[in-house]
Amino acid sequence: MSHTETVGAFTDLYLPTVNGVTSTVGLWREHWSARRGPMSVVYPRVEGYEPAEDEHPVRSVRAPFFPRYRLGLPLVPDGLAAPDLVHVHTPFTVGYAGLRFARERGLPVVASYHTLLGERADRIAPRPFSDGLRSVCRGYERAFFERADRVIVPTAFARRHLLETVGADVDARVVSNGIDTDLFRPVDPSRLRSRYDLPDSPLVGYTGRHGPEKNLGEAIDAVSGTGVSLAIAGDGPARGEWEARAREADADVRFLGFLDRAELPAFYSALDAFVFPSPVETQGLVALEATACGTPVVAVDAGALTEFVIGGETGYRYRRGDVEDFRYAIRRALAERDRLSDLCVRRRSMLSVEHSVGQLAGIYDELV
Incomplete structure (x- = not known):
């Protein structure tokens, strides 16, 4: 068996944007x-970001529907040497360029399935147009991913969705994205707590993109009238809507804005529980980061969170759309915080990126 050494990764999403x-x-x-x-x-060029060695930006334009993102032109940059294998991380213009680059040179292709495109149709178009858009998205996903030699999915849920709901005829392998467990570990949160004037327990929180699909209004409703404070970090297009909703709620809700990555372990460690009401996750890396920091997760019982939030071990799940069940799950997590935290810490090695990259290497080596 040969061993893969050089990989060309093509992605429509990259730094300085921060997301999963x-x-x-x-x-x-x-x-x-x-x-x-x-x-x-x-990756698409973004003004102000200077590429490092082996980072190759292509010309880009503002993405339709998502003005915060750049859409790269489907080009292959000059000077990119043919690698042993191509890995495409997104099914858009740069991802398509990666597929074409590989096929023209007879290189094997691995594709990652990170995002459920069709499930976001309701956020772009009203019904009945969203139904048609969802069908188009799934047809496009089928055509794109069936051109890859292997497809990597982060969870068994994502694999079922791709094979059964999207209907793609692909060889899909489950490989968790993994997290940096050297960074994400339990730490003393006192300095961060003081810097952001966070209240004493009970405190729950969330960090990540403020997009409508994240459903954070449900978290605001869940803490309203309970005496539990909610700290929300990050930023995004739905922030104004959620701030308005928080002003109407009977709750202490704090919007902290964007936190530097180095601050996140202290943020997670400051929380009694991490809340995650987003139903459209293929994995939900922030839930893994919180778990690695010893913070139990209260998540909606939907998407990939049904796998990574284990009731009574790493947190609790609640029925989608049921605010009372959400409140009950929060109460349980708070009451059992010490026991759940200990169980979370014991799972850290299973969440590491080293474990994921080892699995990735095995899949690459099958193809080279």
Whole structure:
């Protein structure tokens, strides 16, 4: 068996944008380069971000529907040497360029399934147009992913969705995105708590993109009238809506804004529980980060969170749309915080990116 050394990663989402895809690409690149060989990255150019060695930006324009993002032109940059294997992380223009680049050179292709495109149709178009858009998205996903030799999915839920709901005829393998467990560990949160004037217990919180699909209004409703404070970190297009909702709630809700990545372990450690009401996650890396910091997670019983939030071990789940059940799950997590925290810490090794990159290497080596 030969061993993959050089990988060309193509992604429509990359730094300086911070989200689950960009974090995974960056983390895999760092750890792959340290143990096996170079992993170059092709991505849309963003003004102000200076590429490092083996980072290859392509010209970009503002993305339709999502003005915060850049859409790269489907180009292959000059000077990109043919790697042993191509890994496409997104099914858009840069991802398509990666597929074409690989096929023209006879290279194997691995594709990652990070995002449920069709499930976001309701956020872009009203019914009945969203139904048609969802069908178009799924047809496009089928056509794109069926061109890959292997598809990597972060959870068994994502695999079922791709094979059964999208209907893609692909060889899909489950590989968790993994997290940096050297960074995400229990730490003393007192300095962060003081800096942001966080209240004493009970305190629950969330960090991540403030998009409508994250459903954070449900978390605001769940803490209203309970005496539980809610700290929300991050930013995004739905922040104004949620701030208005918080002003109407009978609750102490704090919007902290964007936190530096180095601050996140202290943020998670300051919480008695992490709340995650988003029903459209293929994995939900922030839930894994919170778990690695010893913070139990209260999550909606939908999407990939049904796998990673284990009732009575790493937290509790609640029925989607049931605010009273959400409140009950929060109460249980708070009452059992010490026991759940201990069980969360014991799972840290299973969440590490080193474990994920080892699985990734096995899949790459099958193809080279």
